[in-house]
Amino acid sequence: MTGLGSVDWPPTPIRTDRLVLRASEAGDRAAFVELFSSPEVGTYVGGAQPRDEVERTAPAVPGRRTGFFVVALGGGMIGMVSFDPHPEAGEAQLGYQFLPEFWGQGYAYEACVAALDWFAATHPGRQVVTTTQTANLASMRLAAKLGFTEVERFEGWGAEQWSGVWSPQPDQGVTGASR
Numbered sequence: 001m002t003g004l005g006s007v008d009w010p011p012t013p014i015r016t017d018r019l020v021l022r023a024s025e026a027g028d029r030a031a032f033v034e035l036f037s038s039p040e041v042g043t044y045v046g047g048a049q050p051r052d053e054v055e056r057t058a059p060a061v062p063g064r065r066t067g068f069f070v071v072a073l074g075g076g077m078i079g080m081v082s083f084d085p086h087p088e089a090g091e092a093q094l095g096y097q098f099l100p101e102f103w104g105q106g107y108a109y110e111a112c113v114a115a116l117d118w119f120a121a122t123h124p125g126r127q128v129v130t131t132t133q134t135a136n137l138a139s140m141r142l143a144a145k146l147g148f149t150e151v152e153r154f155e156g157w158g159a160e161q162w163s164g165v166w167s168p169q170p171d172q173g174v175t176g177a178s179r
Helices: 026-037 051-057 107-122 137-146
Strands: 020-022 068-073 076-085 092-098 128-133 149-156 159-166
Touching (some): 020 107, 026 076, 068 107, 092 107, 128 137, 137 159
Antiparallel strands (some): 020 068, 128 159, 149 159
């Protein structure tokens, strides 16, 4: 099995100490528009999309697909975590984006740990991959903290990219991350 295979979706919301990972809802649309049109968020993912284009093209309930979690704080969306099939390997690829006002507070780490725990429970023994620009130092630190190990570096999308792999480590808890 590659990617997510067949899992029941959406799962029961996942609760952490501060966050809820859940399926998207119509009330999340404004946060999606902000997320995908934010110049700060777009810095390392090909740039922000024009706000009017995102407003025009975003569905009533954006992100409604298997493997896509809204990250909510106090009921409101602050970001997203997703698992998508890697275009070449087919393995699940972890992605995440958060609104800039929520950066640097540990939310991405907390949400990704919860998402990786979910993935490990629903896909025992399966690896997850992630890719980020080497210039995105915060994302590089997060990948290391989550337990991803480097597989390769390559040029892509006009910048040096880093690719890593994660496997659950039974002796270190489900994620293998240091909590």
